Every structure is written in C-alpha cells, then in structure tokens.
Amino acid sequence: MLDTKWKPKGKSLTVLTTSVMAVSLLLSACVKSKDPESQDAGSDPQVDPSNPYKKHLEITWMGHNAIGKIYGETPMQKLIEEKFNVTIKPVPIDIFNQEQVNLYFADGKTADFIRLNGTLAGMSAIMDQGVFKEIPEETLRKYMPNWMKALEGMVDPKIVKSSMYYDGKLYSVPFFNYAQLQPWVMAIRKDWLDNVGISKMPETMEEYHEVLKRFTYNDPDKNGKNDTYGGHGLQLYLKGAFGIGAPDVNYYADKSGKVSATATTDNYKAYLKVLQSWYKEGLIDPESITDQRPQQRVKWSTGKIGVLADHPWWYASNTVGNLTKMLTDNNPNAKVEFFKPFAGPDGQKATGNIPFPGMQFGFGFGKDTSDEKIQRIMAIKDYFAADDEFWTRVFYGEEGKGYTRTPEGIIQVTPEYQNVDKTVAEGSNQYFALRPDTWEYQKKNIIYKVDMPAYDIAMNSPVVYNTVNFVTTSTNKAAAKSGAAVNTLVREFETNAMTGKLDIDKEWDAFKKKFLEVGGQAIIDEYQKQYDAVNKK
The missing domain is CATH 3.40.190.10 (Periplasmic binding protein-like II)
Structure with missing residues (x-):
C-alpha cells in the first residue's frame, strides 16, 4: 500500500522574497524569512501564527487533467490534504472538452480551484461570464512569492505584469514554464x-x-x-x-x-x-x-x-504517452x-x-470562493514552487515506485507510471502539481541526454x-x-x-x-x- 505521508529527506528548497514572513504562515513551519521588513504574520486575522492550517477547509478542484480523463480520489490528493488540512473534491470534468466546460459553467456550477485549457486571451469569453473571482495583485504577491519569483526569472517582470491582466483586472494566477520558451520542432x-x-x-x-x-x-x-x-x-x-x-x-x-x-x-x-x-x-x-491531434497521432x-x-517535450522519453514511444511500440x-x-x-x-512571451491563464478561483480558501490554495501552489522535493513526490509519485534517479541524478519514470491511466489513478503529474518550471531545473533533473537534440534545435532556432x-x-x-x-x-x-x-x-x-x-x-x-x-x- 502506498505510504501517503510525505517525509522530507533533506533541507527544503526555499526561495524567499521580502514578503515571505507573511507567506511563511501559509507554507511549512521550516521556511523562515530573514528579511526584517517582512510583515508581521500575526497581523492577519485569518491566520493562527502557531498553526496556519488549524481550520479544516473543503476545496473543490478542477485540475489540469490528462486529455479525456476524469479524476477521483487519489494518493497524491491525500498527501496534499494531510499537509494542508484540507479535503479536496475533484470536479469530474475534462478541461480539454470545450463543450463540456461551457455547459458546466452555463449551468451555474463552479469550483474553488479552476484550471482550464487556454491562454488568458482565449479565456475571455468565460471570464466575461463572471465565473472567476477577481484577485488583488498584492494578495497574489503576498501569498505566492515563490511562484512569482519563478515566473519573473523566466520572463521580463514588465511583461509578466502587463500580460497577466484582463481588461485591467486580475482573474487568474499567471502561469509560464520553460516549455513556453521553446518552439516546436x-x-x-x-x-x-x-x-x-x-x-x-x-x-x-x-x-x-x-x-x-x-x-x-x-x-x-x-x-x-x-x-x-x-x-x-x-x-x-x-x-x-x-x-x-x-x-x-x-x-x-x-x-x-x-x-x-x-x-x-x-x-x-x-x-x-x-x-x-x-x-x-x-x-x-x-x-x-480536418484531422485533430488524436487522428494525427494515430497516423x-x-x-x-x-x-x-x-x-520537444512530447518526444521526450520521460513524457507519459510520448510520441517516440508511441511509434516504437508499434515499430x-x-x-x-x-x-x-x-x-x-x-x-x-x-x-x-510559440507565443510571444506572456502569462498564460494559470488557474483561477470561483466567484463564490472565500478568501480563506483562496489563501489556502495559494499556499498549496506556492509550496510546489518553493519545494522541489515535495513537488517531485506529487508530480512523479513515490521514489522507487513512480520514479528512480540515474547516477547523474536525472529522474527516470518507471514503466508502470508511463501509463496515462496509472498516473490518473495516482493523481500524479499536472492535475495537482502544475507549477512554473524553469529550464535550469529541467536540464538538471529531467532532461535525458538522448532527448537533448530536440531541445537543442528548439532553443537555437530562429523563431516566428x-x-x-x-x-x-x-x-x-x-x-x-x-x-x-x-x-x-x-x-x-x-x-x-x-x-x-x-x-x-x-x-x-x-x-x-x-x-x-x-x-x-x-x-x-x-x-x-x-x-x-x-x-x-
């Protein structure tokens, strides 16, 4: 039986900003700010300094699912629930099915955490419906400093700020990762x-x-x-x-x-x-x-x-359902x-x-989601950005079962976990653990030498x-x-x-x-x- 209690093996990664004292109450107790100008966490009436997760919350979660797959209760979900004192209720919807998504919101349904398949510009029709709750930028930066630092380390902060707004309002936590810096090959x-x-x-x-x-x-x-x-x-x-x-x-x-x-x-x-x-x-x-991606991949x-x-990511050997293995399995x-x-x-x-660098729609909050739920969700997602070890545990599964490491330290997904149905059953990959990954982290931990040719071409080619x-x-x-x-x-x-x-x-x-x-x-x-x-x- 899978042990769902995450046990850190070493010092957690901490990437801190001047406001991290306030955020530390929403992260683990081991993460502390050294900035004397950080805000006094005790000034937040919704947070108990001795136990930031004292109040149990129930959160409905519309995550980034695998195409065509619906998620239920999973071991990775339990890891998050235990650490952050929440109960997560996955929303049974395929975010890649636009008709299904439209009907869901048209019926007046919502969720606390909402991740949809689209850019910020492409989400305009849904945002205009009043589905999402507006987020003050100061709240975003207060409770998600590690997430924002990762973004602004990849993209000019001026571009981050300008492109994450929709008609002057902030409806989503911005998202970007190394893959969006890389064109197709x-x-x-x-x-x-x-x-x-x-x-x-x-x-x-x-x-x-x-x-x-x-x-x-x-x-x-x-x-x-x-x-x-x-x-x-x-x-x-x-x-x-x-x-x-x-x-x-x-x-x-x-x-x-x-x-x-x-x-x-x-x-x-x-x-x-x-x-x-x-x-x-x-x-x-x-x-x-007229072919869509499924028909293309069959051919x-x-x-x-x-x-x-x-x-290039879709050809990489550690991508579940990758195009290389898809071909060689048959030939x-x-x-x-x-x-x-x-x-x-x-x-x-x-x-x-590849789009001009800007912030995609990361995830938003339902219009009726309370501030305390928003802060808890932000704490969960920011911790993924702050702590590589916990993120790895949730994204890839338990070490030795979901993945191993090569002598060079590269994560190697086990054959069992290269099956999409298995990752859906476990709740691993992006459904919970979507975060702004950097190219530096990927090169060090994820990219095999055999997969580098595609990435090298992508990173060194002229782009339109x-x-x-x-x-x-x-x-x-x-x-x-x-x-x-x-x-x-x-x-x-x-x-x-x-x-x-x-x-x-x-x-x-x-x-x-x-x-x-x-x-x-x-x-x-x-x-x-x-x-x-x-x-x-």
Missing part, C-alpha cells in the same frame, strides 16, 4: 530516410520537398503498398521559411514599428502557392485538413506519416531524429508555434511568434469581436487555395479587401495603438 523517420536513399537532413525548401515526395511515393516503410504520406503539420517550417507564424493570422510590427497582418503579405501568398503545388502532387494527406504511431511537428525498428528549420526562397528560416511579435498591455477588443471571423476567412482561403479550389492570383486582391472589411483593419489599428503605447519615445 519537426521529427522525421530516420529509418525512412535510409530506405528512400536520402543521406542527410533537408536544409532547403527544395530538399524538404524531395523528402516529402519520396516518403509519399517510394514506399518508405517497405511494405509494398502505396499507403504513406510525407507527414503531418508540414507547414511549421514552411511557414517559418516565409516569415509567417503557425496560427491562421499574426500581426507583426516591422523594424519601423508599423503593424500589419501576415495573411495579407506577399510572403503569405508565395507560401500558399507552394502549398497548392505540393497538394496537387499528392504530397499532403487530404484528411490532414504517426501506425507509420502512415514520416514527419511530425510538435513540442521497434523505427528511428526518430530531428532536423533544423530549412531555408526558404530568400534564405529565411525559422520555427514557430504566434499572434504578435511585440508586448501588448491590454486585450485587443477588435480581435475579441472580429478575430473569429477573420481567422475563419483566412483558414477557408488557405484550405481552398491549397486544394486548388481557387486561383490564388485572381482571388488575392479580393481576399485582402475582405480581410480588412470583416475586421482585419480594426484589429491592425488596435494593435498599432498598443505597440505605440509601449514603444513611444
């Missing part, structure tokens, strides 16, 4: 390259084109059937080769400070023509237009595609390698699918950002109003252009005109104001 079947007679990774768009042709028509899996395509997510490096970010529309400021939409540029038009020609050649799976794992774009002879962004017509090269390439200080209301219509227009135009349903040259001017009319111009104008407000002399 492209994996490739090295065994397929060998089978089709290609000896090196593609370095130009023409060489990439040749790989796709051979992966489609030269029987790369040697099964005697014409049943493969080059890959999925083929556009990642291709867009980078034209200076375009991964989503439908991006708004970039040039060197002179003028903001424009990438979807109306000559580079985007040139990109569409390449995409159309490749589709005509049969190199792009028609189903990729990767069953050997139907030879190139796949994703974040032990498969070899996965990674290639750098290739050069486009003008020599430009870049990767993407999603949405904008500059700091914004508020929500773009024009984008909130018309962004969906603009994105739909661009997505439909790209799909019809790629599949040859329209003549790009003949329709180009009409497309640009319509883009501006349905809201593109208003969005550009508002982003220009935001850019000028931050960068004016």
Whole structure:
C-alpha cells in the first residue's frame, strides 16, 4: 500500500522574497524569512501564527487533467490534504472538452480551484461570464512569492505584469514554464530516410520537398503498398521559411514599428502557392485538413506519416504517452531524429508555434470562493514552487515506485507510471502539481541526454511568434469581436487555395479587401495603438 505521508529527506528548497514572513504562515513551519521588513504574520486575522492550517477547509478542484480523463480520489490528493488540512473534491470534468466546460459553467456550477485549457486571451469569453473571482495583485504577491519569483526569472517582470491582466483586472494566477520558451520542432523517420536513399537532413525548401515526395511515393516503410504520406503539420517550417507564424493570422510590427497582418503579405501568398503545388502532387494527406491531434497521432504511431511537428517535450522519453514511444511500440525498428528549420526562397528560416512571451491563464478561483480558501490554495501552489522535493513526490509519485534517479541524478519514470491511466489513478503529474518550471531545473533533473537534440534545435532556432511579435498591455477588443471571423476567412482561403479550389492570383486582391472589411483593419489599428503605447519615445 502506498505510504501517503510525505517525509522530507533533506533541507527544503526555499526561495524567499521580502514578503515571505507573511507567506511563511501559509507554507511549512521550516521556511523562515530573514528579511526584517517582512510583515508581521500575526497581523492577519485569518491566520493562527502557531498553526496556519488549524481550520479544516473543503476545496473543490478542477485540475489540469490528462486529455479525456476524469479524476477521483487519489494518493497524491491525500498527501496534499494531510499537509494542508484540507479535503479536496475533484470536479469530474475534462478541461480539454470545450463543450463540456461551457455547459458546466452555463449551468451555474463552479469550483474553488479552476484550471482550464487556454491562454488568458482565449479565456475571455468565460471570464466575461463572471465565473472567476477577481484577485488583488498584492494578495497574489503576498501569498505566492515563490511562484512569482519563478515566473519573473523566466520572463521580463514588465511583461509578466502587463500580460497577466484582463481588461485591467486580475482573474487568474499567471502561469509560464520553460516549455513556453521553446518552439516546436519537426521529427522525421530516420529509418525512412535510409530506405528512400536520402543521406542527410533537408536544409532547403527544395530538399524538404524531395523528402516529402519520396516518403509519399517510394514506399518508405517497405511494405509494398502505396499507403504513406510525407507527414503531418508540414507547414511549421514552411511557414517559418516565409516569415509567417503557425496560427491562421499574426500581426507583426516591422523594424519601423508599423503593424500589419501576415495573411495579407506577399510572403503569405508565395507560401500558399507552394502549398497548392505540393497538394496537387499528392504530397499532403487530404484528411490532414480536418484531422485533430488524436487522428494525427494515430497516423504517426501506425507509420502512415514520416514527419511530425510538435513540442520537444512530447518526444521526450520521460513524457507519459510520448510520441517516440508511441511509434516504437508499434515499430521497434523505427528511428526518430530531428532536423533544423530549412531555408526558404530568400534564405529565411525559422520555427514557430510559440507565443510571444506572456502569462498564460494559470488557474483561477470561483466567484463564490472565500478568501480563506483562496489563501489556502495559494499556499498549496506556492509550496510546489518553493519545494522541489515535495513537488517531485506529487508530480512523479513515490521514489522507487513512480520514479528512480540515474547516477547523474536525472529522474527516470518507471514503466508502470508511463501509463496515462496509472498516473490518473495516482493523481500524479499536472492535475495537482502544475507549477512554473524553469529550464535550469529541467536540464538538471529531467532532461535525458538522448532527448537533448530536440531541445537543442528548439532553443537555437530562429523563431516566428504566434499572434504578435511585440508586448501588448491590454486585450485587443477588435480581435475579441472580429478575430473569429477573420481567422475563419483566412483558414477557408488557405484550405481552398491549397486544394486548388481557387486561383490564388485572381482571388488575392479580393481576399485582402475582405480581410480588412470583416475586421482585419480594426484589429491592425488596435494593435498599432498598443505597440505605440509601449514603444513611444
């Protein structure tokens, strides 16, 4: 039977700020401030200095679940409950199911701890419904100093402060981690390259084109059937080769400070023509237009595609359900390698699918959640940020069962805990233990040498950002109003252009005109104001 009593083996990690005396009452008794200017914890009427968790609280918890999984009572939950004198009630909802989430809140339901799958900007519709309780920034900084220090160690504090607000209000604890500093990379079947007679990774768009042709028509899996395509997510490096970010529309400021939409540029038009020609050649799976991530991964794992774009984390050997193991489980002879962004017509090269650094929606509190529950939840989450040992215990499970360490000190997840159903049953991983991890911690404790090639490419590649390439200080209301219509227009135009349903040259001017009319111009104008407000002399 799993021992749910966490027993520290050494000195806890403490990362303290000037306000930590107040926070120490909400952390463990062993964490003490040396700052004489810290506030007197006894001045807080809701906290007993001798026992900060004396009052038992019941907390409803909507955590970061594994895709499609529902959580119940778990051993990791009990660790937290015992340490912080709470009873946690997991909310039975899949946060990745947007329809399920919408219906939950539409019915008037809520939770004390709410983690949803979306950026702060993407959460605007739900925040506008009044689901979340507003948080004073001073409360956040008072009770979560370790969490905030981790964030501001990765991202400029000015960006942290500006991007965590929504229309001037703070509805969530901001979140960011090392993975969000890393763009996606492209994996490739090295065994397929060998089978089709290609000896090196593609370095130009023409060489990439040749790989796709051979992966489609030269029987790369040697099964005697014409049943493969080059890959999925083929556009990642291709867009980078034209200076375009991964989503439908991006708004970039040039060197002179003028903001424009990438979807109306000559580079985007040139990109569409390449995409159309490749589709005509049969190199792009028609189903990729509508495939979602589950369908994409089935095709990767069953050997139907030879190139796949994703974040390096998803290929890492200690990621539960990782893409490498997913493939080799079905084909032990498969070899996965990674290639750098290739050069486009003008020599430009870049990767993407990474937002300009800013704070994602971390977690919020239900509108009816009491202040004492908010403080207790903040204490729990801040302790995860402060104490690596406790975080490791909850995230990976019990040492010797959930993980072991290599002689170099790298955490090695045991085979049993690489199963998603097992981690759900244990309550390990991100459901409770989501925290702002730093790249320094990951390199020291998590990243295996075998996984570094993908991370090295990600960290050393030129990047084109999603949405904008500059700091914004508020929500773009024009984008909130018309962004969906603009994105739909661009997505439909790209799909019809790629599949040859329209003549790009003949329709180009009409497309640009319509883009501006349905809201593109208003969005550009508002982003220009935001850019000028931050960068004016």
